[in-house]
Amino acid sequence: MTFADLDAHAALRAALAAHGYAEPTPVQAAVLGPELAGRDLLVSSRTGSGKTVAFGLVLAQTLLGEAPSFPPARPRAPLGLVIAPTRELAVQVQRELSWLFAESGGRVGACVGGMDPRREARALTQGLHLVVGTPGRLRDHLDRKNLDLGGAGALVLDEADEMLDMGFREELEAILGAAPEGRRTILFSATLPKPILELARRYTREPVRVAATPPGEAHADIGYRAHLVAPRERELALVNVLRRLDPASALVFRALRETVHHTAASLGERGFEAVALSGELTQVERTKALKALRDGRARVLVATDVAARGLDLPNVDLVLHADLPRDAASLQHRSGRTGRAGRKGQAVLLAAPAERFRLDRMLREAGVAAEWAPVPTAEEIRARDEERLAASVAAQAGEATEEELAVARRLLEERAPLLVAAALVRRERARLPEPEDLPDTARVGREAPVKAAERAPRRERPAAREGGVWFRVTVGREKNADPRWLLPLICRRGGVTRDEVGKIVVLPRETRFEVAKDRADEFARAARRPDPRMPAVRFDRADPPAEARRAPARRS
Structure with a gap:
């Protein structure tokens, strides 16, 4: 099958041919099916499947139709909008759509946090056919009247599940609400949890679900391996895995930014070319770290979940989960950084004995079969x-020159x-880092797995165990409040971790939640600061709700 067989726009076919695209990927073929023309779409597709070109083809189908090229761009009024969760992904999408629409005269701009908003405002005023942006910055331009979506014919939400996980529901609803009802809406999401289906129900018109990546094939190009490690030797086990597999490029996930920087520094001291990436870095620092990995000056990128999606890292050979993902969806997102576009990849998970059963459950939910094996020894x-x-x-023996001989x-x-x-x-x-001896891990590997009935009782989180301080946020059931997206918002606004948040009780017009006692004052100061992205959402102290006594603690 060719792009001509799919009736792709002629100008885009020329651009694809110039960039070496001969045949469409499954997701590109799926979204251009004749029965889907003009329909709203809810597409589940794995990372690296060619989805940027896929929704570019859909945008051309909707916005260009039979016209050979775009009309002159109107000030502040793009014809199409693409929303992405992170700066890196938005910039990557903007670059790819720019060459894809070059032959048709399409002007594509980016509006993302960390960039100069005045420059973006000037570009919007001069006129863009397509705008790619992050939810917060797009909402800001809407509020400042730099962006008018009244004439938008199509909206794309790329990695919509990640945007909800990051707490951008309010921004998404504001953006979707500003677009005309007759627009075409396309949601791309690696997973389709309940909040995504609810969002689709509210803001799309009878969307067609397109499973461009069947569940059984989502990880077909990724080999999984899991190791039991002693908690105190986790970082040493990480060293041995990297040494044994010797990947050309590896992405190591840690749960906290403090451990990210400690691990990167520790690997550097041992002789690995490692760089760190976490959410508090500036855009310049993030770009520098990613460039080091892309051009080969670094072989290991240590990161928090900020790197699970939205980064232009096409050739990662190994994803190493040094700390376990929080759930099956996070496992898929992290691991999806390898095994992209037909390349084979590896994913390795390190689990302490107490985490074994949680990891087994997570693997089952993700539909992944992992090989359990001992950690490589020195x-x-x-x-x-x-x-x-x-x-x-x-x-090299047969390549020696006469001088070398x-x-x-x-x-x-x-x-x-x-x-x-x-x-x-x-x-x-x-020139090689020295492998580590792991006596405790070797002993753990020899021990028989603990049966479920013999497991220690689940530890309470600090906030629940010690008795927390109650706060309220001005979002409740009437605005579809849900702990899944409220928790990341609470953590981001107050500068706390998930373990420092206790019970979350959603009420009709507000939500009340616990914060660990020793972090309450600091949380109050941080959360009190106004957030220009969400000016209507306020935090303050509150009394415990009546439901608190019978509401179960949120599961972390």
Whole structure:
């Protein structure tokens, strides 16, 4: 099948051919089916499946129709809008749509946090056919009258589930509410949890569900392996996994930004080329870290879940979950950074014994089969080093120049061949990080798994165990409040972690929640600051709700 067979717009076919696109991917073929023309779509598609080109083709179908090119762009009034969860993804999408629509005269601009809003406002005033942006910045331009969606014929929500997880429901609803009712709406989402289906029900017209990546194929190009590790040796186990697999590029996930920077520094001290990426870095710092990985100056990127999606990292060979994902959806999003566009990838998970059953459940929910194996030992790694060295020497033996052979003869005349070989081995080993001995982890691996009935009772979170301080936020059931998207919002506004938030009780017009006692004052100061993205959402202290006594603590 070709793009011509799918009746793709001629100008886009020319751009695709110029960029080496010969055949459509499954998601590109799926969204251009003749029975879907003009329909709202709810597309489930894995990362790396070619979905940016897919929704570019849908936008052309809707906005260009039979016209050979776009009309002159109108000030502040784009014809189409693409919303993405992160700056990196929005910029990546903007770049890809720019070349895709170049032949049709389409002007594509980006509006993202961390960039100069005045420059974006000027570009909007001069006129853009398509705008790609993050929810907060797009909402800001709407509020400032820099952006008018009254003439928008199509809206795309890319990775919609991630935007809800990040607490952008209010911004999304404001943007969708500002667009005309007759628009075409396309939602792309790696997973389709209940909040996404609810969003689709409210803001689309009888959407057609398109399973461009069947559940059984979502991880077909990713091999999974899991290791039991002693908690105190988790970082050492990480070293041995990296040494044994020796990936050209690896993405290591840690749960907290403090551990991200500690792990990156620790790997650097051991001789790995590692960089860190977490949410508090500036845009310049984030761009620098990603560029180091892309151009090969770094081989390991250590990151929080901010890197699980939306980053332009097409050639990651290994995803290493040094800390477990929070749920099956997060597992899919993280692991989806490898095994992209037909390339094979690996995902490795490290779990403490107490996490074994949680990980097994998560793998089942994600439909993933993982091989459980012992963590590579120092002896195995050294043996593998010898194999690599032997293979490297054998591969290069036939490529020696006359000059190199002459140097080799002189060396062998002056020194015993065995000593020359030993020096070569020593030099090769010196450039490699030393593998670690893991006595506690070896003992854990020999122990039989604990049966479910013998498991220790679930630990209470600090906020619940110690008795927290109650706060309220001015969003309730009437505005579709849900702990799934409220929790990230609470953490972001107050600068706390999930474990420092206790019970969450959703009331008709507000939501009340607990914060650990030792963080309550700091939370109050941080959450009191106005947020220009969500000026109507306010936080303040509150009395415990009547429901608190019988409401179960939120499961972290």
